[in-house]
Amino acid sequence: xxxxxxxxxxxxxxxxxxxxxxxxxxxxxxxxxxxxxxxxxxxxxxxxxxxxxxxxxxxxxxxxxxxxxxxxxxxxxxxxxxxxxxxxxxxxxxxxxxxxxxxxxxxxxxxxxxxxxxxxxxxxxxxxxxxxxxxxxxxxxxxxxxxxxxxxxxxxxxxxxxxxxxxxxxxxxxxxxxxxxxxxxxxxxxxxxxxxxxxxxxxxxxxxxxxxxxxxxxxxxxxxxxxxxxxxxxxxxxxxxxxxxxxxxxxxxxxxxx
Numbered sequence: 159x160x161x162x163x164x165x166x167x168x169x170x171x172x173x174x175x176x177x178x179x180x181x182x183x184x185x186x187x188x189x190x191x192x193x194x195x196x197x198x199x200x201x202x203x204x205x206x207x208x209x210x211x212x213x214x215x216x217x218x219x220x221x222x223x224x225x226x227x228x229x230x231x232x233x234x235x236x237x238x239x240x241x242x243x244x245x246x247x248x249x250x251x252x253x254x255x256x257x258x259x260x261x262x263x264x265x266x267x268x269x270x271x272x273x274x275x276x277x278x279x280x281x282x283x284x285x286x287x288x289x290x291x292x293x294x295x296x297x298x299x300x301x302x303x304x305x306x307x308x309x310x311x312x313x314x315x316x317x318x319x320x321x322x323x324x325x326x327x328x329x330x331x332x333x334x335x336x337x338x339x340x341x342x343x344x345x346x347x348x349x350x351x352x353x354x355x356x357x358x359x360x361x362x363x364x365x366x367x368x369x370x371x372x373x374x375x376x377x378x379x380x381x382x383x384x385x386x387x388x389x390x391x392x393x394x395x396x397x398x399x400x401x402x403x404x405x406x407x408x409x410x411x412x413x414x415x416x
Contacts, residue, residue, distance in 0.1 A: 159186040160222070161318050161346045162207070167216035169199075169206055176202050177370045180216070184348055186317075189341060191357040192350040193381075194367035195390055200350040203367070204322050207348075208239045221317065234262035238316040240307055240324050252298070252306055253278055253291040259313035281309040285339055301332035308336060312343065321349035325356065358382045358406045366390065382406040 160183050167180040177199050184190050192200050205211045207218055209225060218225045220236050228236065238259070250258075256278040263274070282288055285305040290298075295306060304324065311319055319340070325333035333353065337360045340347050351357040357364055358378040366373040366381055368390055374381055379399075387395045387408065394411040 161186045163219040165217045168214045189347045191361035191364045198367040199370040238311040238314040238319045240311045240321045249296045259310040281312045318346040
């Protein structure tokens with residue numbers, strides 16, 4: 159079953175074309191990564207999908223329904239979003255921050271229920287922050303904040319979660335911890351990924367962008383090759399299959415001419 163479908167999507171900013179004829183399908187239950195060099199259009203594509211931007215041409219379907227025909231509350235039940243720009247100007251307790259994810263499941267002006275709190279606590283426990291409920295969100299470390307925001311997105315209990323480089327600027331421990339949490343969920347995941355080794359380890363399929371064009375879609379074995387890495391990033395590498403994970407593992411090679 160196709161969960162997310164993008165058909166021939168074009169998008170421009172100030173008459174400069176950013177995305178060109180993007181076509182992709184993501185099936186229910188897949189964990190799909192989006193990779194490519196900085197400025198290739200990854201975040202822009204995701205913003206079109208979660209309706210921050212409106213495509214110039216093309217269509218986006220969520221569960222077979224055009225996304226621009228879904229009202230906000232219904233959309234929040236179908237898609238949860240976690241973005242890079244997580245600057246929060248106001249302070250809340252951790253539990254209140256997570257319970258914001260329950261918006262889609264409430265009627266107008268309805269207070270949070272015991273069920274909402276139980277779900278929020280469940281996902282705080284899932285991200286390893288049980289006992290943090292009454293802590294100030296702004297007092298947390300960067301990795302802790304990311305995990306709280308992931309718990310908020312998960313608490314929406316949506317069918318699909320879209321993430322824009324959720325591990326960016328995090329220590330290695332938290333990068334893998336967040337990807338492990340996502341991998342455990344019974345949901346469809348579409349996430350941009352900065353680290354190719356992380357993409358190779360966790361993704362069922364990888365979508366490759368360069369200069370706003372879709373270059374390739376395939377399994378990690380099909381996509382993560384020295385030729386593709388050289389084409390995307392201009393750097394030499396060796397790729398071998400890990401005996402432990404059975405997944406491609408990249409070793410980048412020094413190039414003093416860069």
